[in-house]
Amino acid sequence: MKYRAVVFDFDGTIIDTEQHLYDVINEHLSAHQKAPISLDFYRQSIGGAALDLHRYLEDEIGEDATIKLYEDHHQKSKTLPMIENIRKLMDALEKAQIPMAIATSSSINNIRPALEHLNLVERLPVIVGREDVEEVKPAPDLYLTAVQQLNLNPVSCLAIEDSVNGATAAQLAGLGVIVNTNVMTEAMDFSTLDLEAMNVSAETIIERYFKS
Numbered sequence: 001m002k003y004r005a006v007v008f009d010f011d012g013t014i015i016d017t018e019q020h021l022y023d024v025i026n027e028h029l030s031a032h033q034k035a036p037i038s039l040d041f042y043r044q045s046i047g048g049a050a051l052d053l054h055r056y057l058e059d060e061i062g063e064d065a066t067i068k069l070y071e072d073h074h075q076k077s078k079t080l081p082m083i084e085n086i087r088k089l090m091d092a093l094e095k096a097q098i099p100m101a102i103a104t105s106s107s108i109n110n111i112r113p114a115l116e117h118l119n120l121v122e123r124l125p126v127i128v129g130r131e132d133v134e135e136v137k138p139a140p141d142l143y144l145t146a147v148q149q150l151n152l153n154p155v156s157c158l159a160i161e162d163s164v165n166g167a168t169a170a171q172l173a174g175l176g177v178i179v180n181t182n183v184m185t186e187a188m189d190f191s192t193l194d195l196e197a198m199n200v201s202a203e204t205i206i207e208r209y210f211k212s
Contacts, residue, residue, distance in 0.1 A: 001196075003158040003176060003209050006093055007146045008086070009047070010104035011113060012162040014118070015080040018046055018184040023075050025057070028069040032061045046185060047104055049136050072112070078113035085180065086160070090200035094123065094170075098210060100128035103146040103159075105136035107165075126150055138165040143173035158196070158209055164188050167195065178205065194200030 012018040026036040030190040037056070045053040057066040082090075093100055101124055104111065108129035115121050133141035147154045154174030161167045161177060163187045172178045176196045181188070190198065196209070 001176060001209065002212065004156040005101065005147075005152050005158070006065040006089075007101045007103050007143060007150075007159050007170070007175065009014050009155055009159070009163070009166045010102050010115075011106055011162045012046065012182050012185060013083070013149075013160055013166075013180065014060050014086050014102070014140075015077070015082055015114060016182055017073075017077050017080065017114075018162075020077045020080065022184065024073045024076065025069060027195060028065065028072070029060065032065065034060045043184060043188065046188075047137050047161070047167075047169075048164030049130075050105075053186055074113065078117055080114065082118050083182075085202050089160075089205055090123070092202060093210070094205045096206070096210060099150055099152070100124050101128070101146040101150055103128045103142040103169075105142065108130055134157075137163075137169035138172070140169050140173035143170050144177055147173065147175070158205075164190060164193070167193050176209075 008014055022042050029036055040114055054066065057069065090100065106129055108127060108131060115127065126146055128142050128146045130136045133145055135141050143159060147157050157175045159170035159175040159177045161170055161179050162182055167177050167179050167190060177193065178196050178200060179190055179198045181199060
């Protein structure tokens with residue numbers, strides 16, 4: 001199937017914020033003499049609202065310290081480099097004049113410094129975040145909103161994701177879905193999802209889904 005646009009997840013897909021956040025959380029817990037969280041517990045929050053994780057942190061170190069933890073994460077992660085495969089894919093899509101968008105469960109205000117550092121605000125006309133919808137992933141709202149703003153039908157758009165929550169949201173919205181995992185999401189079980197592909201190169205994506 002050929003597609004007309006690409007909608008990217010942000011965290012863990014465009015930049016590797018997932019490992020970064022996990023490390024920052026455990027640094028802050030250690031500073032408060034609290035036990036570190038496990039990888040399994042953290043992975044449950046990836047790609048979604050992460051309410052259980054937020055509640056746990058507030059119970060352990062308090063609301064103010066949790067806010068400072070996330071501020072620390074956003075401040076330190078704003079200069080993380082774009083994942084190389086995604087950089088190649090965006091460059092190729094831009095050259096081919098294929099529309100691109102972002103649909104993220106993060107707040108746009110929180111990730112704006114990173115978006116600006118990567119020049120994505122200028123390059124991508126559609127960026128949809130948690131403040132734009134009623135429900136974040138795994139609900140389909142973010143993807144439906146992004147596709148609507150692109151003025152396209154969901155079935156003509158391809159989503160690039162890294163997590164089960166994100167891939168579920170894109171599938172429920174009717175998009176084709178490619179999952180490129182990272183260290184934090186490679187152990188997830190994607191077997192219940194109907195994916196176009198997993199862990200494929202930018203060159204393969206362009207050749208398979210955008211060249212006539």
